[in-house]
Amino acid sequence: MLRIRQFETKLDVLYRQGRVRGPAHLGLGQEAIAVGVAAALGPGDASLGTYRGHAHALARGASEEAVLRELLGRVGGVCGGKGGSMHITSVEHGYYGSYAIVGGHIPTAVGMAWASRIRGDGGVTACFFGDGTTNIGAFHEAVNLAAVWKLPAVFVCENNHYMEYTPIGDVIPVERPAADRAPAYGLEPLVVDGNDVAAVREVARAAVERARRGDGPTLVEATTYRLTGHSVADGGAYRHPDEVSAARARDPLVRLATDLARSGEMTVDQSEALVARVKGEMDALAAHVLAEPAPDAAAAWTGMWSDGSSTWRN
Amino acid sequence: MAQLTFREAVAAALEQEMARDESVVLLGEDVGSGGVFKTTAGLKDRFGAARVWDTPISEQAIAGAAMGAAAAGLRPVAEIMFSDFYATCWDQIANEIAKACYMTGGQLTMPLVVRGTNGGGLGFGAQHSQSVENWAMCIPGIKIVSPSTPDDMWGLLAASIRDDEPVLVFEHKALFGTKAERPTGDHLVGLGEAARRRAGDDVTLVGLARTVGMCEQAADALGGDGVTADVLDLRCLVPLDAAAVLASARRTGRVVIVEENPGQLGWGAGVAAILAEEAFDDLRAPIVRVSGGNVPLPVAAAMEAEVTPSAEKVAAAARGLLEGRIPAATTARA
Numbered sequence: 036m037l038r039i040r041q042f043e044t045k046l047d048v049l050y051r052q053g054r055v056r057g058p059a060h061l062g063l064g065q066e067a068i069a070v071g072v073a074a075a076l077g078p079g080d081a082s083l084g085t086y087r088g089h090a091h092a093l094a095r096g097a098s099e100e101a102v103l104r105e106l107l108g109r110v111g112g113v114c115g116g117k118g119g120s121m122h123i124t125s126v127e128h129g130y131y132g133s134y135a136i137v138g139g140h141i142p143t144a145v146g147m148a149w150a151s152r153i154r155g156d157g158g159v160t161a162c163f164f165g166d167g168t169t170n171i172g173a174f175h176e177a178v179n180l181a182a183v184w185k186l187p188a189v190f191v192c193e194n195n196h197y198m199e200y201t202p203i204g205d206v207i208p209v210e211r212p213a214a215d216r217a218p219a220y221g222l223e224p225l226v227v228d229g230n231d232v233a234a235v236r237e238v239a240r241a242a243v244e245r246a247r248r249g250d251g252p253t254l255v256e257a258t259t260y261r262l263t264g265h266s267v268a269d270g271g272a273y274r275h276p277d278e279v280s281a282a283r284a285r286d287p288l289v290r291l292a293t294d295l296a297r298s299g300e301m302t303v304d305q306s307e308a309l310v311a312r313v314k315g316e317m318d319a320l321a322a323h324v325l326a327e328p329a330p331d332a333a334a335a336w337t338g339m340w341s342d343g344s345s346t347w348r349n
Numbered sequence: 350m351a352q353l354t355f356r357e358a359v360a361a362a363l364e365q366e367m368a369r370d371e372s373v374v375l376l377g378e379d380v381g382s383g384g385v386f387k388t389t390a391g392l393k394d395r396f397g398a399a400r401v402w403d404t405p406i407s408e409q410a411i412a413g414a415a416m417g418a419a420a421a422g423l424r425p426v427a428e429i430m431f432s433d434f435y436a437t438c439w440d441q442i443a444n445e446i447a448k449a450c451y452m453t454g455g456q457l458t459m460p461l462v463v464r465g466t467n468g469g470g471l472g473f474g475a476q477h478s479q480s481v482e483n484w485a486m487c488i489p490g491i492k493i494v495s496p497s498t499p500d501d502m503w504g505l506l507a508a509s510i511r512d513d514e515p516v517l518v519f520e521h522k523a524l525f526g527t528k529a530e531r532p533t534g535d536h537l538v539g540l541g542e543a544a545r546r547r548a549g550d551d552v553t554l555v556g557l558a559r560t561v562g563m564c565e566q567a568a569d570a571l572g573g574d575g576v577t578a579d580v581l582d583l584r585c586l587v588p589l590d591a592a593a594v595l596a597s598a599r600r601t602g603r604v605v606i607v608e609e610n611p612g613q614l615g616w617g618a619g620v621a622a623i624l625a626e627e628a629f630d631d632l633r634a635p636i637v638r639v640s641g642g643n644v645p646l647p648v649a650a651a652m653e654a655e656v657t658p659s660a661e662k663v664a665a666a667a668r669g670l671l672e673g674r675i676p677a678a679t680t681a682r683a
Binding site: 113114115117118122124139141142147149150176180184339342343349 | 456460
């Protein structure tokens with residue numbers, strides 16, 4: 036969780052330096068959800084995320100360096116320079132991609148869970164999406180199908196309370212974007228504090244076990260807060276400063292450090308030293324990656340088909 | 350000799366591939382009961398509910414589930430009942446499936462087929478009659494198959510299922526009743542190879558799916574005038590057998606492209622552009638397209654025929670070219 040926080044904090048700096056091409060959507064403040072769910076998944080399980088997906092890839096074990104190479108447009112990027120921030124994917128770690136059409140990946144996740152059911156391989160698929168996604172049709176079609184077919188899927192709504200720049204409460208007719216929709220699909224309304232990594236892991240474990248048992252999908256609403264704007268280009272001025280400072284007080288990393296200090300597992304000094312060490316590692320990683328060359332432009336003409344070619348006619 | 354209808358050819362291809370490869374699974378609305386057009390008849394009985402999955406009316410979930418299953422290594426065949434309904438799941442087709450391999454740097458592959466009925470001629474009206482191969486042709490990363498004969502319907506669909514890329518297979522609903530000799534044994538027709546349906550030297554007629562028959566009839570009519578027409582059935586738009594079209598055009602010098610979709614931006618425009626760019630010096634007349642009209646398809650028989658290509662329109666266009674004038678009969682100009 037700390038590594039993801041420091042990775043994205045460094046990325047924010049790099050973006051402001053003009054080093055990152057295209058948009059980048061940070062999940063600062065939301066890390067506990069990605070980490071808690073990933074902790075409940077096994078190596079044979081799949082997960083899919085959104086354009087705010089750095090944390091979801093890294094939490095499954097994707098290489099920080101390969102992801103950073105992708106973000107900084109350097110050779111050896113995890114998607115070969117073709118994906119960028121919004122499409123980070125690391126299949127070898129079970130992370131089947133970040134998708135940038137809101138809700139478009141939820142049916143895909145259902146298909147992966149369907150494949151597990153057909154094969155009986157015991158695999159579970161987790162799918163992350165935001166609160167705004169609960170208003171798009173693909174969400175409803177996908178959750179419905181997963182419920183009807185009792186598929187081994189775990190749907191995780193990261194409710195950060197904002198649909199891009201708009202408060203979610205302004206655009207839903209219910210109080211809780213996912214939980215209050217769950218009964219429509221025969222699912223239990225389930226809300227967890229998404230800033231409490233242990234609580235997220237506990238809820239995710241129960242959902243994963245249920246899915247593996249063949250008892251069907253779970254829809255989890257994890258409440259959290261996006262400490263920065265919608266994207267790195269957004270200062271988030273539409274939010275009251277008091278609201279943001281209150282959210283900072285609930286920062287999942289602060290909370291974890293406090294809990295660890297209280298339980299005696301890690302002193303404040305130790306956790307501060309750890310933060311400094313990881314920050315230094317991210318600085319060194321960025322310096323290393325920035326010194327690398329750009330990918331070969333000609334590679335843009337490759338890889339549309341699975342054999343590596345892009346030919347469409349003779 | 351045993352006969353096979355175009356409709357039966359769909360089920361024959363699915364049955365052949367499902368028997369051969371247990372990773373081939375079907376999903377779609379009513380597929381278990383054989384479907385509205387009976388193209389999946391008998392498959393659930395033979396292969397069981399674990400291979401043939403009835404879905405809700407949820408095209409996004411259907412196409413997306415196919416994508417996920419393909420990502421997981423299965424070979425799903427999804428049915429979209431009418432190709433007009435691609436509009437309800439175009440995100441899955443155009444933004445997700447078509448781009449998954451490329452944008453992940455090859456980490457994901459999409460060995461899937463999405464198939465369903467396409468085209469007009471039966472009075473199904475504006476929302477159940479469109480020919481939409483051209484929608485897909487705008488999107489790199491999807492193969493496009495649109496057969497014209499029962500033999501090809503079987504062989505091309507089977508090859509599409511074996512293909513490692515996403516393939517949209519269009520089944521022209523006006524062809525379902527057409528019959529041909531039933532192929533024996535395993536049947537496969539490779540993608541990307543046009544078929545010459547008539548050999549001729551004076552004009553090239555290029556068709557796809559139902560318009561191939563129009564081209565053949567037009568060729569027969571032109572034969573009465575002492576004119577021989579080369580009729581090419583593209584069979585696939587991606588991969589496109591451009592070489593076959595270019596070779597024929599260079600030989601005849603005259604080309605009529607016959608497409609059922611509206612002419613304002615049909616697949617024929619893309620083929621015409623290739624000809625203009627690569628065979629211009631060999632052409633003896635302008636390239637002409639006989640296209641669907643630039644209106645939604647009406648239901649009344651005479652009105653639908655008015656805005657749909659026909660053998661007569663194709664023959665008139667070819668005669669115009671042979672007489673050295675630009676034909677006015679193409680509906681694209683309407």
